[in-house]
Amino acid sequence: MSETPKTLAEKVWDQHVVVRGGGEGGAREPDLIYIDLHLVHEVTSPQAFDGLRLAGRGLRRPDLTIATEDHNVPTADIFAPIADLVSRTQVDTLRRNCEEFGVRLYPMGDLDQGIVHIIGPQLGLTQPGMTVVCGDSHTSTHGAFGSIAMGIGTSEVEHVMATQTLSLRPFKTMAITVDGELAPGVTSKDLILAVIAKIGTGGGQGYVLEYRGEAIRKLSMEARMTICNMSIEAGARAGMIAPDDITYEYLKGRPHAPQGADWDAAVVSWNELATDPDAVFDNEVHIDADTLTPFVTWGTNPGQGAPLGSTVPDPEAMADEGERLSAQKALQYMGLEAGTPIREIAVDTVFVGSCTNGRIEDLRAVASVLEGHRVAEGVRMLVVPGSMRVRAQAEEEGLGDIFTAAGAEWRQAGCSMCLGMNPDQLVAGERSASTSNRNFEGRQGKGGRTHLVSPLVAAATAIRGTLSSPADLA
Ligand SMILES: CC(C)[C@H](C(=O)O)[C@@H](O)C(=O)O
Numbered sequence: 001m002s003e004t005p006k007t008l009a010e011k012v013w014d015q016h017v018v019v020r021g022g023g024e025g026g027a028r029e030p031d032l033i034y035i036d037l038h039l040v041h042e043v044t045s046p047q048a049f050d051g052l053r054l055a056g057r058g059l060r061r062p063d064l065t066i067a068t069e070d071h072n073v074p075t076a077d078i079f080a081p082i083a084d085l086v087s088r089t090q091v092d093t094l095r096r097n098c099e100e101f102g103v104r105l106y107p108m109g110d111l112d113q114g115i116v117h118i119i120g121p122q123l124g125l126t127q128p129g130m131t132v133v134c135g136d137s138h139t140s141t142h143g144a145f146g147s148i149a150m151g152i153g154t155s156e157v158e159h160v161m162a163t164q165t166l167s168l169r170p171f172k173t174m175a176i177t178v179d180g181e182l183a184p185g186v187t188s189k190d191l192i193l194a195v196i197a198k199i200g201t202g203g204g205q206g207y208v209l210e211y212r213g214e215a216i217r218k219l220s221m222e223a224r225m226t227i228c229n230m231s232i233e234a235g236a237r238a239g240m241i242a243p244d245d246i247t248y249e250y251l252k253g254r255p256h257a258p259q260g261a262d263w264d265a266a267v268v269s270w271n272e273l274a275t276d277p278d279a280v281f282d283n284e285v286h287i288d289a290d291t292l293t294p295f296v297t298w299g300t301n302p303g304q305g306a307p308l309g310s311t312v313p314d315p316e317a318m319a320d321e322g323e324r325l326s327a328q329k330a331l332q333y334m335g336l337e338a339g340t341p342i343r344e345i346a347v348d349t350v351f352v353g354s355c356t357n358g359r360i361e362d363l364r365a366v367a368s369v370l371e372g373h374r375v376a377e378g379v380r381m382l383v384v385p386g387s388m389r390v391r392a393q394a395e396e397e398g399l400g401d402i403f404t405a406a407g408a409e410w411r412q413a414g415c416s417m418c419l420g421m422n423p424d425q426l427v428a429g430e431r432s433a434s435t436s437n438r439n440f441e442g443r444q445g446k447g448g449r450t451h452l453v454s455p456l457v458a459a460a461t462a463i464r465g466t467l468s469s470p471a472d473l474a
């Protein structure tokens with residue numbers, strides 16, 4: 001064990017310092033950090049590749065760089081040419097760039113294609129103790145493996161491409177300890193929505209969050225990924241969970257995971273990453289899992305959430321002026337009145353998918369509720385797997401048939417209705433229950449209204465037509 005007790009984040013950081021910045025405290029210069037894995041998608045890479053081309057540079061480590069197509073993918077027919085010109089150009093540009101610079105790319109429809117944050121873990125590329133970056137804010141997802149995983153800007157994307165390093169200032173650390181156990185029907189999505197409601201969308205600013213405690217330890221890897229995914233919605237730089245047997249079980253045997261003696265050696269070193277007992281965090285938050293119930297958002301940021309069993313809050317009752325004004329504006333945009341029971345809010349669309357909740361366990365949860373039911377009259381339901389492999393597995397397990405039998409649309413892999421960059425969009429005034437991670441104005445299409453929910457709530461809502469949990473179906 002190290003002499004000075006360290007947190008998980010500090011250990012991973014220290015293992016990646018190439019050059020330590022001079023100075024002390026706030027005046028400390030950034031460190032130069034080595035990057036183990038660089039994930040690339042079509043939206044944030046074109047300028048970076050252009051920059052390299054202009055400077056006459058190549059990629060420092062094409063072998064540590066992987067690209068996929070996700071944001072602009074039409075999920076209704078992934079094998080047809082993309083109709084939208086902007087999307088098609090974006091995807092064609094990625095293909096040309098990857099070819100020119102020697103980057104491995106999973107194109108639309110390939111069995112390994114999917115949302116960037118779903119395919120990294122799925123391929124075993126994301127591993128404990130790594131530094132993972134991508135020009136995408138939800139890169140925090142990969143922190144569920146005990147890696148420092150961050151979204152970066154386009155100029156940083158170019159820097160990583162050229163040097164495989166990044167110049168970074170150390171973060172502050174925050175422990176989010178979740179004691180107890182989640183009740184049946186309460187998922188990691190409810191937990192993270194409750195965390196963000198508690199600390200606020202700016203509560204994590206400048207921090208790496210480490211989720212710990214009994215309730216976190218009991219979660220599957222996929223549930224942990226949902227939590228780390230949304231760290232960014234609390235304003236954090238990254239979210240992390242220490243690796244344990246659940247992590248190793250998930251990772252073992254995946255295509256890029258170490259094998260044989262290398263695997264054993266890796267596990268020994270990964271076991272040393274956990275935060276030392278005496279390590280000190282810059283900030284600590286405690287949550288009691290036992291008290292949580294299904295949680296949904298009513299407003300236009302992920303922190304504007306409340307228990308499903310409660311009512312739309314009254315802005316007038318909010319002491320903080322900023323909060324009050326933001327709630328007033330949100331309710332107006334959302335077309336909601338204070339005091340309305342949340343369970344009475346009717347939706348037009350249910351979206352299951354995204355890098356938050358587009359994995360196989362999410363689809364299983366949805367199918368378990370939908371089986372033997374029909375999607376309510378007048379409600380459109382999209383079920384969009386996060387990757388083509390998730391789709392294949394869901395088909396093999398008969399989940400696809402359950403979705404179609406219930407009247408849902410069973411799609412191919414992509415970001416889909418998580419954001420309005422492809423044909424899957426809400427029209428103005430339409431309201432959705434969505435398993436994605438962002439609910440700001442227009443996120444799912446201009447004028448669209450989004451309620452963030454768990455997969456279980458999404459499924460029950462599809463059946464009843466109003467925001468509901470499976471318990472309401474009895
Ligand atoms: C397009 C991309 C840059 C963006 C992100 O960084 O998160 C997107 O994935 C999102 O979820 O809004």
Ligand code: SF4
Nearest residue numbers: 138354355415418419
């Ligand atoms: S699924 Fe949504 S949040 Fe995730 S990368 Fe795609 S657009 Fe961003």
